[in-house]
Structure formats: C-alpha cells, structure tokens
Amino acid sequence: MLRLSSPSVRSASSALSVALLFVLFASWLGAQTTRTASSTPDEATSPPRMSSDERSTGVEPAEPLEEPEAVGNPAKAPAPEYPIRGIWVESQSAEMRTQAGCATLVGHLRKINVDDVFIEMRSFGDAYYYSELAVTPSGLSEDFLNPLGTILSLAHRPQPRALRVHAVINPFRLYNDKFPFPPPADHLINLHPEWVSSDYMGNTRDQAQYSYLDPGVPEVQEYLELVVRELVSNYPVDGIDFVDFRYPGLERQWGYNPAALERFRVETGRIDPEPPKVDDPAWLHWRSEQLTQLLKRLSDAAHKVNPDIIVSTLALSTGDLGEEPGKDKPDFKGALQDWPHWCQLGLVDWLVLANAHTHPTEQDGFVRWIDFANAVKGPAKLVVMVDGPRNFDADVVMQMRVALGRSTDGVMLYSYQKPAVNNAPNADLLDYIAQTVFAKHYPMPAYVERVVREAAPTPIDFTTDTLIASNLAPPVPLPTAASRESPDEPTPVPDQTDMTAALLQRPLPAEPTPSALEPDLPPVGSSKEIEQRLAQSPRAPDPFAGEWATVRLRSRGTFIGRTVGSDEELTVFQMRRGGVMLTLHNSDIVRIEPIQAE
Numbered sequence: 211m212l213r214l215s216s217p218s219v220r221s222a223s224s225a226l227s228v229a230l231l232f233v234l235f236a237s238w239l240g241a242q243t244t245r246t247a248s249s250t251p252d253e254a255t256s257p258p259r260m261s262s263d264e265r266s267t268g269v270e271p272a273e274p275l276e277e278p279e280a281v282g283n284p285a286k287a288p289a290p291e292y293p294i295r296g297i298w299v300e301s302q303s304a305e306m307r308t309q310a311g312c313a314t315l316v317g318h319l320r321k322i323n324v325d326d327v328f329i330e331m332r333s334f335g336d337a338y339y340y341s342e343l344a345v346t347p348s349g350l351s352e353d354f355l356n357p358l359g360t361i362l363s364l365a366h367r368p369q370p371r372a373l374r375v376h377a378v379i380n381p382f383r384l385y386n387d388k389f390p391f392p393p394p395a396d397h398l399i400n401l402h403p404e405w406v407s408s409d410y411m412g413n414t415r416d417q418a419q420y421s422y423l424d425p426g427v428p429e430v431q432e433y434l435e436l437v438v439r440e441l442v443s444n445y446p447v448d449g450i451d452f453v454d455f456r457y458p459g460l461e462r463q464w465g466y467n468p469a470a471l472e473r474f475r476v477e478t479g480r481i482d483p484e485p486p487k488v489d490d491p492a493w494l495h496w497r498s499e500q501l502t503q504l505l506k507r508l509s510d511a512a513h514k515v516n517p518d519i520i521v522s523t524l525a526l527s528t529g530d531l532g533e534e535p536g537k538d539k540p541d542f543k544g545a546l547q548d549w550p551h552w553c554q555l556g557l558v559d560w561l562v563l564a565n566a567h568t569h570p571t572e573q574d575g576f577v578r579w580i581d582f583a584n585a586v587k588g589p590a591k592l593v594v595m596v597d598g599p600r601n602f603d604a605d606v607v608m609q610m611r612v613a614l615g616r617s618t619d620g621v622m623l624y625s626y627q628k629p630a631v632n633n634a635p636n637a638d639l640l641d642y643i644a645q646t647v648f649a650k651h652y653p654m655p656a657y658v659e660r661v662v663r664e665a666a667p668t669p670i671d672f673t674t675d676t677l678i679a680s681n682l683a684p685p686v687p688l689p690t691a692a693s694r695e696s697p698d699e700p701t702p703v704p705d706q707t708d709m710t711a712a713l714l715q716r717p718l719p720a721e722p723t724p725s726a727l728e729p730d731l732p733p734v735g736s737s738k739e740i741e742q743r744l745a746q747s748p749r750a751p752d753p754f755a756g757e758w759a760t761v762r763l764r765s766r767g768t769f770i771g772r773t774v775g776s777d778e779e780l781t782v783f784q785m786r787r788g789g790v791m792l793t794l795h796n797s798d799i800v801r802i803e804p805i806q807a808e
Contacts, residue, residue, distance in 0.1 A: 294620020426470030
C-alpha cells in the first residue's frame with residue numbers, strides 16, 4: 211500500500227491537480243464563449259438613453275430591450291407587421307411655403323421613423339397643389355404653388371426609405387370672415403354663395419365666423435367628386451383623408467340650405483311650408499344619409515382612379531358614450547357623423563380616431579373610445595390620433611403607448627408643428643418618440659402594460675342600438691366595399707374638363723395643368739442650394755410679413771409670434787416656431803412686447 215506522503219506520490223498528485231484545474235478552466239471559458247456568441251444583439255446592447263436635454267422634457271427613458279420568446283424556427287419566422295406610425299402636418303406652417311422647408315420636413319420625418327404623413331392639402335376651399343377647382347392659399351409665393359408635388363417627389367424616393375403621403379382634405383369648410391384678407395374673386399364662396407350651408411335660424415356663419423359647403427346640395431356633391439378625381443388623377447398620393455366630414459357644430463342645427471331643403475321635401479314627400487325641426491327623425495336621417503352617400507361617392511371615385519389608395523376619415527370621438535338606454539351624448543351623433551355605420555359598410559380603409567382627451571384626467575374616456583372603435587370598425591384599420599396640444603410631452607408618449615396596447619392598428623400624433631402643449635422641447639420629444647413608440651422593435655415597458663391593463667373602464671354593450679344611429683330612422687342600405695365596380699371595368703364618367711367648366715361657370719385655362727412633380731429637385735439635404743436659387747427669383751409679397759414680438763399670456767405662458775389679424779374679440783398670430791397659426795381671445799393676452807434685438 212503506497213503512502214500518499216511519499217515524495218513521488220506528492221509530485222504525481224500535484225501534476226494531476228494542475229491538469230485537472232486546467233481542464234476545468236478551459237471548459238468554463240468555452241461555455242462563456244459559446245454563451246456570448248449565441249447572444250442576440252438585443253441582449254448585448256440597450257437602446258440609447260436620453261441626453262440631459264431630453265430628460266428635461268419629463269419623458270421617461272427608454273427601457274432595455276427584452277429577448278422575445280422563440281417560436282418555432284426563428285430563421286423561418288415571418289417578419290412582424292409593424293403598427294402604423296403616422297404624424298399630422300399642418301398646412302399653415304413655414305415648412306409648406308418653400309422647397310427648402312419641404313425638403314427639411316421630409317428629411318426630419320424619415321429621421322424620426324414616421325411611415326405615414328398626413329398633410330393638409332385643402333383647408334379653406336383652397337389647394338396646396340395645382341388645381342383648376344380651387345384657389346391658391348394665402349401665404350404661398352408665386353414661385354412655389356405646388357407643395358404637394360414637391361413633398362411627393364421627395365417622400366417617394368426609395369433611399370433611404372419611401373414614406374406614404376396622405377392628402378388631408380377638408381371638404382366643407384370654406385372661409386372665415388375674421389381672416390385678415392378677403393377671399394379672392396374666384397374663391398368658391400364668391401362663385402357659388404348659393405352652395406353655403408345655413409343653420410335653423412338662417413345664419414350662414416357659425417359662432418367662430420366660419421362658412422361651410424352644404425353636403426345636401428347636389429352641385430356640392432358633384433364638385434367634391436371632381437376635387438377627389440382631380441387630386442388622385444394628377445398626383446400619386448398614397449392616401450386621401452377626409453377631415454371634418456360632418457355638419458358644423460354638435461347640435462344638429464345645420465343643413466338648412468334652401469336647395470337641400472327642397473331636395474329633402476321632394477325625396478320624402480313632405481309638403482309642410484315650414485322647415486323641419488332640428489330633431490325631426492326624417493330630417494335627421496336624411497342629413498346623415500347625405501354624408502354617408504357622399505362618402506361612398508368620393509371613396510368610389512378615388513378607388514376607381516387608384517384601386518390601392520387608402521381612403522380614411524377623421525372620426526369624432528369626444529363626448530360621453532353613455533351606458534343608459536337612450537342616452538345621447540356622443541359628439542358624432544350631434545354632428546350627424548355616423549362613422550360606425552361607415553365602417554360597417556366598408557366606406558373607409560382606415561378609421562382615424564380623433565381621440566382628443568387629456569391624460570391622465572380623461573384616461574377612461576380615451577380608452578373607452580378606443581374600445582368602442584375596435585368593436586365597430588368592421589374591415590377598417592384603426593389608427594388612434596393622440597392630441598398633442600392637449601397634453602404635456604410625457605403624457606403624449608403615455609397615450610401613444612396606451613393606444614398601441616389596446617390592440618389598435620397604429621397611432622398618429624397631432625401634430626408635427628405642435629406635438630405637446632409645452633411647446634419648447636418639440637425636437638427632443640419627436641426624437642424620443644422615434645427611439646420608443648416609433649421604433650421598429652419596441653417592447654412595451656412593464657409599467658405601461660400595467661397602465662393598459664388597469665385602464666379598462668366599465669364595458670359597454672356595443673351590440674345595442676343605443677350608440678349607433680339610435681336617433682335616426684333605419685339606414686338606407688348601401689352597397690358594401692366588396693361590391694365596388696372592378697377596376698378592369700370602370701364606370702364611364704363625363705369628361706372632367708367639361709364638368710368643371712359647367713359646374714364652376716367660369717372658363718378654364720387653355721394650357722394643361724403643370725406637371726404634378728417639381729422638376730429636377732435637389733436631394734433632401736440640399737436645402738442651401740434651394741434657398742440660394744429661390745433668393746435669386748422674384749417673390750410675391752408675403753402677406754404674413756411683420757415684426758416678431760413676445761406674446762405674454764394670462765396662463766403665464768409666452769411665445770414669439772407676429773400678429774396676422776385681430777378684432778375686438780380675437781387675435782390671430784403666426785408662431786415663429788413651426789409657423790402654425792394660433793387664434794387667441796384678447797382676454798387671454800396680457801401684453802405683446804416688441805423684440806428689440808435678436
């Protein structure tokens with residue numbers, strides 16, 4: 211029996227121990243190397259944290275990415291379908307008035323991961339593109355009359371990636387008597403004052419002095435179809451969005467245009483000499499159906515020209531949905547905008563829910579409207595619009611997260627020019643949204659998931675008639691989207707030039723309209739060259755030119771702007787940051803201080 215204490219044994223034992231330790235160390239090192247090599251990029255890195263400037267906005271930093279659970283063979287898993295990521299661009303802004311501004315706008319939208327851009331192209335009976343049917347908006351110079359063509363030529367470039375452009379059309383709003391400049395002679399309000407809508411008392415202007423076309427007038431419907439056909443035929447827009455597709459106000463007071471009243475009497479056999487009361491069931495149903503039938507007409511016209519175009523509408527989602535039978539508080543009913551019916555008929559491809567609520571005080575309403583829209587949207591995609599001017603930056607981000615967490619198809623921010631009520635850190639907020647909500651891979655933080663789960667108000671019985679057109683007679687059946695005429699067999703339509711001339715009762719220019727796209731535009735980043743070229747060309751006088759001043763408000767807020775127009779009640783400002791127009795009551799303004807030196 212060998213003794214372990216002998217020198218030879220101790221030597222052999224030491225060598226064996228060293229060898230064993232080496233093997234164990236090599237095995238451990240190999241395991242670590244294998245683990246590191248098999249890690250995903252999301253495990254090894256975290257998304258960039260916010261800078262000190264970004265933290266000053268009050269928005270919480272991005273959460274580290276978590277590894278998704280493996281499903282089947284990862285190499286063969288289908289690519290995920292990302293939610294719709296959209297943003298609204300206002301027409302009365304600095305970006306829309308020069309080629310350089312359009313180039314800067316499109317470049318920034320790509321940077322912040324936007325896919326869908328909703329740009330106002332018709333706001334007051336005008337057109338931010340070449341049109342035979344509408345006047346040029348105030349504020350555009352003679353050498354830049356086609357912002358839509360410029361934006362499309364830039365946004366559709368495949369490198370670094372193309373953006374989808376939706377032309378936003380306000381079909382009925384015409385003008386405001388408080389504007390500092392009168393409408394031009396060939397404005398629709400001057401050409402056809404008989405098309406203007408009126409309320410029960412005969413007023414043709416609402417309390418804010420806006421005038422509107424009446425959807426019950428046959429010529430108005432023909433005219434708006436021409437507007438859609440002209441736009442979609444001449445410009446390769448990806449979508450067309452109808453905003454304020456409703457009667458003015460929320461009290462069912464409008465629609466009393468004499469021609470509309472006469473048509474109502476003929477179609478319903480009414481012989482009463484007096485106009486119907488605002489809550490007359492037949493009159494309510496008839497006016498609501500004018501909007502429904504007109505939307506179908508415009509949607510069909512757009513799809514006949516471009517079967518792939520995305521038709522959407524902005525849906526009123528304010529007021530109390532209610533839980534009691536017969537309760538009638540949703541605002542879409544007061545405006546006769548029966549958008550749940552439109553969705554069921556397939557008249558829109560996307561439903562843009564104008565969810566104008568303040569977080570967190572109105573969180574229940576915000577969630578309740580999303581759940582209601584999800585229940586009635588039919589085949590349409592649901593895109594929730596978050597109202598930036600109603601919320602602070604951190605609350606804007608939270609609402610966007612909650613909207614995505616409620617099983618929607620996407621989210622849109624209103625607006626690019628004013629994404630939050632605290633206006634100063636706009637760029638930081640948009641950059642943060644690009645890193646989080648608009649990122650391609652955005653895992654919902656745990657605390658947001660809790661908010662989404664807890665933000666579940668009392669369920670509503672969506673199967674009853676309490677909410678959907680309960681105050682109207684049974685809707686007139688309309689063909690569904692599936693029954694639209696095939697693009698291969700289009701319905702013959704009259705020549706648009708002849709229809710336009712006859713409808714507007716004015717001669718049209720002999721020359722064809724200019725090309726839809728601006729020729730030879732420089733790359734997106736070449737804004738200096740654009741500015742230099744524009745500086746050398748003559749410009750029309752800018753009606754918005756004026757001295758900048760600091761405007762101090764009773765709310766203790768301030769902004770830099772210049773006065774565009776005013777009266778004894780209201781003042782209209784152009785804000786220097788973003789160029790957006792802002793209307794304030796004079797009682798809210800403390801003083802206006804001229805800026806001595808920049």
